[in-house]
Amino acid sequence: MDAHLRVAVIGAGFGGIGTGVALLRHGIRNIAIFDKATELGGVWRDNTYPGCNCDVPAHLYSFSFAPYRDPAVRYPGQPEILAYLHDVVETFGLTPYLQLNTAIIDARYDEPDSIWRLSTSTGRQFTADHVVFAVGMLHRPKLPVIDGLDEFTGPIFHTARWDHATDVTGRDVAVIGTGASAVQVIPRLAASSRRVTVYQRTPSWVLPKPGYDFGAATRWALKYLPGAHRAYRWAVAAAAQTVLWPVMVRGWSRRPVELLARAHLRRQVRDRTLRQALTPSHPLGAKRILLSDDYYPALTRGNVELVTTGIESISESAIRTVDGLTRPADVVVCATGFRATEFLAPIRIRGRGGRLLHEQWAAGAEAYLGTALPGFPNLFMIAGPDTFNSAGSNIAIKESQIRMILAAMRWCEESGAHAIEPSAAAMAEHQRWLREALSRTVWPDGGPSWYRTEAGRVVAPWPGTATEFDHVARRDPATVFEPVPAPQVAACPADDARRDTEVVSA
Ligand code: N01
Numbered sequence: 001m002d003a004h005l006r007v008a009v010i011g012a013g014f015g016g017i018g019t020g021v022a023l024l025r026h027g028i029r030n031i032a033i034f035d036k037a038t039e040l041g042g043v044w045r046d047n048t049y050p051g052c053n054c055d056v057p058a059h060l061y062s063f064s065f066a067p068y069r070d071p072a073v074r075y076p077g078q079p080e081i082l083a084y085l086h087d088v089v090e091t092f093g094l095t096p097y098l099q100l101n102t103a104i105i106d107a108r109y110d111e112p113d114s115i116w117r118l119s120t121s122t123g124r125q126f127t128a129d130h131v132v133f134a135v136g137m138l139h140r141p142k143l144p145v146i147d148g149l150d151e152f153t154g155p156i157f158h159t160a161r162w163d164h165a166t167d168v169t170g171r172d173v174a175v176i177g178t179g180a181s182a183v184q185v186i187p188r189l190a191a192s193s194r195r196v197t198v199y200q201r202t203p204s205w206v207l208p209k210p211g212y213d214f215g216a217a218t219r220w221a222l223k224y225l226p227g228a229h230r231a232y233r234w235a236v237a238a239a240a241q242t243v244l245w246p247v248m249v250r251g252w253s254r255r256p257v258e259l260l261a262r263a264h265l266r267r268q269v270r271d272r273t274l275r276q277a278l279t280p281s282h283p284l285g286a287k288r289i290l291l292s293d294d295y296y297p298a299l300t301r302g303n304v305e306l307v308t309t310g311i312e313s314i315s316e317s318a319i320r321t322v323d324g325l326t327r328p329a330d331v332v333v334c335a336t337g338f339r340a341t342e343f344l345a346p347i348r349i350r351g352r353g354g355r356l357l358h359e360q361w362a363a364g365a366e367a368y369l370g371t372a373l374p375g376f377p378n379l380f381m382i383a384g385p386d387t388f389n390s391a392g393s394n395i396a397i398k399e400s401q402i403r404m405i406l407a408a409m410r411w412c413e414e415s416g417a418h419a420i421e422p423s424a425a426a427m428a429e430h431q432r433w434l435r436e437a438l439s440r441t442v443w444p445d446g447g448p449s450w451y452r453t454e455a456g457r458v459v460a461p462w463p464g465t466a467t468e469f470d471h472v473a474r475r476d477p478a479t480v481f482e483p484v485p486a487p488q489v490a491a492c493p494a495d496d497a498r499r500d501t502e503v504v505s506a
Pocket of ligand 1: 202
């Protein structure tokens with residue numbers, strides 16, 4: 001018989017872990033947190049490239065219920081953030097609920113029974129009253145499509161699949177891409193490789209990333225002064241929102257920050273030709289803004305070359321650009337990003353009436369506040385469409401979604417409904433608002449990026465601040481959700497005996 005869960009959480013990164021903690025805190029213990037990998041951590045498990053760290057201060061980029069408290073380091077590296085997540089899982093007793101090495105490959109809503117039927121990669125089947133997809137946006141690497149890529153005989157890998165067996169010391173390394181991952185890894189490669197050739201298709205806007213470590217006074221305050229940590233966290237969130245959100249809005253309001261970015265480039269790159277090559281033509285904010293103090297200096301090193309001519313092909317040991325030049329490469333690093341707009345792929349998800357989610361989303365994913373959608377009862381998402389926080393921490397957005405999901409589950413139970421979903425009216429009103437809000441941002445003008453589908457539809461970033469997101473997420477569930485039509489065969493998922501006594505062991 002299938003094991004029954006009250007809530008199945010898919011993904012053991014920040015979103016899934018935050019959801020798990022919230023469920024346990026609400027006394028909901030018949031849960032499992034599935035992850036396809038052998039370890040928890042999501043993107044902080046996958047990205048182990050040299051230099052990987054968080055460009056948002058960790059005192060903000062952490063859960064409000066478990067703030068990151070290192071009094072010395074402002075931007076911890078990937079190992080520290082992964083350790084933090086392990087710590088949260090341990091502290092809040094989530095370990096017994098983890099089902100690692102278990103990918104959910106198929107999720108089907110069973111209307112007569114008002115439950116989700118889940119098939120896993122291990123062959124085990126589960127049923128669940130509610131499913132929460134917390135699979136993230138940035139976890140499926142996007143490899144470039146380049147002629148001859150398969151013919152390259154040396155190591156070739158994506159930043160999120162770093163090959164630690166490859167020693168780059170004294171070798172010629174080619175890096176394709178100049179996004180957030182590239183700007184972190186290039187300075188490290190430049191310091192250890194013989195030569196680094198950076199293939200840039202589009203330059204990124206880069207802002208300074210000041211103050212890696214705290215000074216003595218701040219360390220003391222963060223350690224000993226009651227409330228100092230909370231005040232610091234609040235101040236960082238307020239500053240990020242105040243400075244960065246106006247950048248995302250069309251018009252003059254991005255100008256002051258753009259001047260800052262230009263000054264940063266001028267200060268760090270004296271060579272006029274290189275500076276020109278590094279000056280973006282898209283509006284600041286149209287793609288994710290990068291923060292770095294060591295990327296530009298790395299590009300000015302004698303052993304680093306920035307190539308702005310397009311790549312034509314790759315051979316056994318070299319990269320050829322469209323101007324006919326060929327540059328040797330021993331190792332190729334693809335810093336080419338993720339298939340961010342293919343939300344929830346590759347899981348096959350069928351809702352009411354057998355509708356296939358990916359067919360419904362063929363023109364671009366949409367959901368009510370990136371969290372739930374009509375036709376898919378009791379299905380929730382963390383980091384769904386239109387939820388990426390371009391002006392601050394994404395953990396805050398995830399926590400707002402988690403609160404909304406818990407409120408919706410509670411409302412479902414209290415109202416005696418078998419299952420709930422956003423009403424068509426709430427969804428339509430939200431989509432109307434979204435379209436208007438997005439049209440006031442710079443994203444539609446930004447050219448290709450992971451914020452947009454290939455057809456140009458903006459589907460990833462949230463067109464507002466984290467505070468505004470939280471405000472919408474706090475709406476009374478009764479004004480957003482509605483019960484789905486009664487099932488043909490009576491079954492009561494509100495039956496506590498079924499919900500809370502059968503605990504699935506990891
Ligand atoms: O990926 P990206 P990323 N030929 O999509 C280029 C988060 N993150 O891994 O702009 C040549 O940003 C592409 O060029 P173009 C963060 O949210 C967070 O760097 O499409 N080039 C671009 O330059 C971030 O935004 C942290 O013209 C090709 C690059 O590859 C997100 O992850 C750290 C190409 C891809 O950039 C993704 O960042 C790191 C091709 N065929 C990442 N295909 C933190 O610190 C693609 N490109 C929290």
